[in-house]
Amino acid sequence: MTTAENKLPQSEELARKYQEEMERAVKRYNKAFELMTNPPEVPVGQSPKEVIWTRNKAKLYHYLPSDTAPTRHAVPLLLIYALINKPYVMDLRPGASLVEYLVGQGFEVYLLDWGTPGPEDAGLKIDDYVLDYIPRAARKVLRHSGASELSVMGYCIGAVLTSCFVAVHQQELPIRNIILMAAPIDFSECGMFKSWLNPQYFNVNKVVEAYGNMPGEFIDFGSKLLKPVPNFLGTYTGAFDKLWDDKAVEGWLTMNKWVNDGVPFAGAAFKQWIKEFYQENRLVKGTLKLRGRAVKLSAITANLLTIVASQDHIALPEQSKPVMDLVGSQDKELLILPAGHVGLMVGRSASKGLWPALNTWLAARSN
């Protein structure tokens, strides 16, 4: 083969690539113009559901069962979401929805949505969430489903609330299974937050006193600052690169909507979260008390599944794993998946990793 023969296919290849790239570039700029001039309203949380209970801003949703489910599990599942951002990330869009998947697998799914706290909720404490809201929702689930037992699954801060709830109510309520997903339980090592939220630098009392409730943007900024370049720049350069692909754009838009759709953190609860969890690590030390009731993780005897995202930079794997040695459960399992904090629950990797694993574990314990 001569050098000229080698160069010819390369030139053709290059020309083809340029043409393709030019077409994509045109599509990119057209799409970018379209998105900037007429940003679309992306639908989220589309799985059919009904509200079965409300209290203050909180709502308890029951997802309507699927006709095509291969089976129906006897034990209902209550999802407890975090106090920041909105819970529709669990039901983002058709095909990218954990709720849709679980309903399709025959689970009776309920979701506790905390709503958006107003200034009148600045006094809400973690005590109120754990001792009033969640138990009430759990009793409502039992009554509505007619089941004799239930499973509870918490995500992020929701997982911490869930563990506190089960620790306090294990003897009072028939909680069979508990699933903790990306749960920051141990705060002895919590990455950058340990330094940023150090009482020497961060005056939580002053901040809460000024704002009442912590603005969602404030919390969102803190989370994004953990990885500033990917969050403030990379997400947009990456999106621009994919603008020619309508499906990728749709996925990005829904996720971006959720990321920027923060809710305020009730002031008193935020103060408690920073002081008693981040700064004093009371849950792991066994010194946490809610309205005088001691919260001991050793009181948890329900079957436990702890799900850890190995690349999670918000709830570090080191924060989630210790719960395994602290609970009193006989049946406990640790599942480590190669994902980030949110990618654990939604996205392509979730549909192949978390969802089937969760289904297998829960189905075996829900009949």
Add this chain to the structure above:
Amino acid sequence: MSEKPAMGPVPFDFFSWMNQFARPMLEASSGMAQPLSAEAQLDPLAALREMQQRNEQALTHFMAKLVGTPEFSANLGQQATGTAIAHETLRKSTQAYLEAASMPTREDITRVAALVVGLDAKLDDLQEKMEEAEAAQQHSKPAPLLDLGPRLDELNAKLDRLLTMESRLSQLEDRLAVPANPTPRPTAPNAKSPRKPSPKATAKPTETQEDK
């Protein structure tokens, strides 16, 4: 001058602080100086993309170092407190203005909203109590309903026994109906309690029957 200029709780020296980033910056720039990949050497678009990725990686590395320093934490804390103080000042002056203008302030509205929230909580508690009562009622109803069959059978049996006794009694009455002055029934000498008739007393009807 022995004292360093202080910024917040951590002694702050800009140049010594920046010095720690010299290495990451050098590393980042050396990474960018690496020759481009074979593909990027032939394709300007691939070269642009590769350079953008390298820039982003270098910046990520540098920023990760930056945000992890105690000085950054101190500054962040100061920024948060400073913003909060500014927010509070604005809030208080707005409140004072609204109060002076005899207009409801945010606090007033919040107070009313808190009352509504409290009322909502009380209603929810009441609702739960009603639900519990309803559930208890539902649980208590099925038991007697389920027991009704045997109880009806028992009742039927009792009625049958009563009817049999009634027919026997009427037969007895028919037999006893004839004499106008029936002989007085002799009482048992040892009969003390009407509840426990003596064997003689219980035998009397038989005697009467025999008399007939």
